[in-house]
Amino acid sequence: MEQFLREWRQDAFNKHHYDTAIFFGDKLMAITGDPRDAFWLAQVHFSTGHYSRAHSYLMQQGLVSKSSACQYLAALCLIKQSRYDDAMQILGDHTPPHLLASPSTSQIDYGKNTRRKARVKIESDFGSLGTGTEHDEDGEATHIKFEAAMCYLRGTIYCKQNNFDRAKDCFKDACRIDVKCFEAFDELMTNNLLSPDEEWAFLESLDFESLDTAANDGGKTAEMVKLLYTTRLSKYKHPDRFEGAVNALIKKQPGLSENPDILQSQAELAFTQCKFKSCHAQCERIVALDPHNFSIYPLYLACLHELNERNKLFLVAHDMADNHPDEPVSWLAVGVYYLTIGKISEARRFFSKASLMDPHFGAAWIGFAHTFAAEGEHDQAIAAYSTAARLFQGTHLPQLFLGMQHLQLQNTQLADEYLHTALGICDSDPLLLNELGVVLYNKESLSQAIKMFKQALEIAKEIDSDPKAWVATRANLGHAYRRIGELDKALQCFAEVTAAAVKDANIYCAIGLISLQAGRPWDAILALHEALAISPQDPIAQELLEKALKESAGKSDSLGLFRPVIMGTDVSDILIQSEDEIERFVENRTRPPGPKAKARAPGSTRTRRSRRTLGIEDDSLMEVSEKEG
């Protein structure tokens, strides 16, 4: 009968008929008093959301000390009730050190400890409840699984308490204890708790071979899991290895080629490389495959923002806010929309809403900070970026933004520090290198700045990014060249910028300035006209133009103002009007006999070369027999 009731309870549980499950589970427990039945009853209560009830059942039965599963469930109940300290008490605030040793030794350890053995026994009972078979080794594995899960819980608690360093350690431990603890791994990756180098080192340290024993298929599973894990790493370092992993995965399991997670990882890579268009295309694919995949949305939104797709953003934001008002990412979408259309205060409201719903939502914090930065409220922006930086330890973006803010505040030293921190995380972001270059430029170390800008451009070229990503850097390089007096190189830089179709009055101003410096006022005037055509009220351009015009007028002849001009239609038809010739022409006119001919100035005995006289009375083409040298 007991067995029958158990099966009934289990069946009801699987069907989410919680009332049935509770009713019969309760009866069953009253009949048997078995701790296992108590555990399952608690499980049902947990599923219905009655966390405190579940917790108290577990405590009543004193199961917590007996079984790691119960311990885990109890702690989870407490976390759900936000009773973090109590949960921590149940879990203990440190990872049991023996678990971290290699798996084989830890197994030996179990044998020594009878209490553990007893626990393992119960464990195996719980673990095998579903299957009905009992096996010692299974129990062992289940125990380790729960230990890992508890490690993970410890991590989440530290996270909630904003103790990210310890949280990070706990998550890492969880993965080390049980490589299958993907929750912990995911937590590490999605929150970017590790720096790129740490991530790769960590991945290498994980023990995928342990999966072999379970799957027993000659390492195929282990390899695939490792590849899957690889796709989750941040994309700063080793894009080649990343792509290799994706390709290998798709080759082995063609079904994965359209998998949203794989696509997402590709999109992330594209985004990291500033290839917004291809990233956008990937995101669209993912959203089409799975519109409820919230994890893609921050990336998707960022892409849409970069590409200035206002209308799409509008639709996405509306869809999200209508259908998923409980998801913070919905409000992030609304915020991004407002940021894109330039309504800063509305954007701030929604970013703040998103960050209130999930205080650990880094994207929302960054957006929040952006709104302050956009309004020039540097101090508030810095505060918000700092929060983001604490949440997002593994990305360089918050540090980079902090550096940029300090740069705007002219705190060169601080900016330098932040940017170098960012550089430590990611040394391949052209934007970051550009900012570093600007810092160096401000510090007057121009040659180093040039080096930095060049490096940024090289990277930009390497990753084949949109011109948008490198235009500013190219212009900066131009400015640096200008400052050290390499005018030609500077001009070349700016020429490339203008060739990339950037309509920026400042660029043309710079060209004008350089041309002026190089003593080519005519070129300067042309460039400055361009500048003023783009922004007619630009005071710098106006001032420079005035200067250039004066200069050009001041040495009009170097401009070729009075230079000989081709007036014919063919090369053979060239008519040269040199100064000499004009004089001659005028002389000719003044000479003809007349009453006042003698009044002509007597001193005009200029040397003249023999030439056919110019046609005066007849209005035909004036021709010259001899060309001027």
Added chain:
Amino acid sequence: MAAKIDLTQIHTDLQVAVQNCSDRCLYHSAKWAAELLNALPPMDPPSKPPTAYPHRTTYHQFPVPNQRQQQLEFAELSKYLLAKTYFDVREYDRCSNVLGGCQSSKSRFLCLYSKYMAGEKRREEEMEFILSPQDGHATNNKEVLGILASLENIQREWEREGQDEDPWILYLYGVMLLKQKNEVEARRALCKSVNLYPYHWGAWLELATTLNSLEDMNSILPDLPSHILTNIFHLHTNQELYQFSEKVHAQLTEIEKYFPRSQFLKTQRALLHYHGREFDEAETIFDGIMKEDPHRLDALDHYSNILYVMERRPKLGFLAQLATQTDRFRPETCCVVGNYYSLKSEHEKAVTYFRRALTLDRNFLSAWTLMGHEYVEMKNTHAAIEAYRRAVDVNRKDYRAWYGLGLSYEFLEMQYYALFYFQRAASLRPYDPQMWQAMGNCFDKMNRPHEAIKAFKRALIGNSYSPSTPAPQQQQPALDPDVLFKIGMMYQQLNDTKEAAKYLELCVKEANAAELEPTINTSKARMWLARWEFSHGHYDKAELLANELVQDGIEIEEAKALVRDSRSRMAAMGSASRRSTMNPLE
């Protein structure tokens, strides 16, 4: 250039060209080619039966596409046909979308071209009304960058796979580069394009916009194919650069031999006359064109300019009516009507019409310049400057707009600016005295007499460098007395009285020779000369000049005083010489 010209070949080629251009939705080039085709002398009737008439058989591509292209085109034919119909009904986005992944050069061209057209359409919509803040540089065609990238990819593909280059794609590339103001590269691409396929007039026109001076043109001539179209291009560019010498006329005559009925060439002839200020000839030619093809609106704006200068109000009114009947929503029509109102001094109405012309086509050069002129008349200098600026943006070869800019800035007393614009104008028309005179005035106001003198002297030269037959109704003196007066005044500023006297004398003499009414300047010159002679003891001459002044009725009091002085001095001298031993020049 074109060594041997085979009319039958041209006939066939032009037929193919019309088809080729319309296949690619290049309507204007197709129209131009078709017009030229019909300007050929009538061909002999085909000796073979009509089934073998070249018409059908020559409807293949030229240059004959390679097999790969043919295959691709065949495979994409249905898509291409669909896209073409979309383009024809101006659904550009739809057109480019249909041709998305197509591989043949023809489809690719149409895909990118329609994308460009879609961008242009949106751009014009965003620009709002004429001269609004959004108008002009503030709004870009957002598709251009993407198209450029695609075009570069295609070219890389050609290189990689060793395929033949496609003239149309190269043409589009050149146009995009021009949008980016990358003239050097654009010129290269367009040169390649016309070498590969010379019958595409649009490519020639774009190539012409990259040429800013005769030097530019001469530098690319060697790179052009030896072809009749090259000759037409050469002629057209000469016209655009305001060349109107006998040589250009001869060049035109040469081409007209092959296309005796071409109205395009006739228009060119009329424009040559117009540039040479031979308005009567230009008018006659335009009259002929109007008679032959009464609904032709092309270049009518130039005709109306000619009539405007000649102040033929009734005829201009007639022309405006005629054009309006044909199509009131063509920029040319609007310009004609605008000119008519301008001649009637109804400047607001004129501006309305020029604005309408620009709404229809923002790159319609004439309307920008003419609108600038109207604003000048209305004393709205800033609007005038803006309009002129747009004009030179559209075409940097429009000297009228540069000159207008100069005048406007001079009016605003911004001499440095004015000087720059006059310089630009003068570099386009180095033989036009007006430009040099304006520049001289500028230098004068900037207190730089040396340069002013140089400029004025150039103006003198230019005056005599006029076309072969000067317009009879305005028989100018060979040298402009005003300019001579200015030069004299400049020398006086430099305290070089000898030179000053020389030029002022010349000024008076020229004025006398041309029997001009005395003007302020000539009178001033006389007065100056009279005083100068007086101070040098030539009292008789001084008296003569002063007497002339008295006769002219200008500054009579001063002149009379001078006459009296001279006479008394002469009398004194006379008595002194009688008394002997006195220096006459005391």
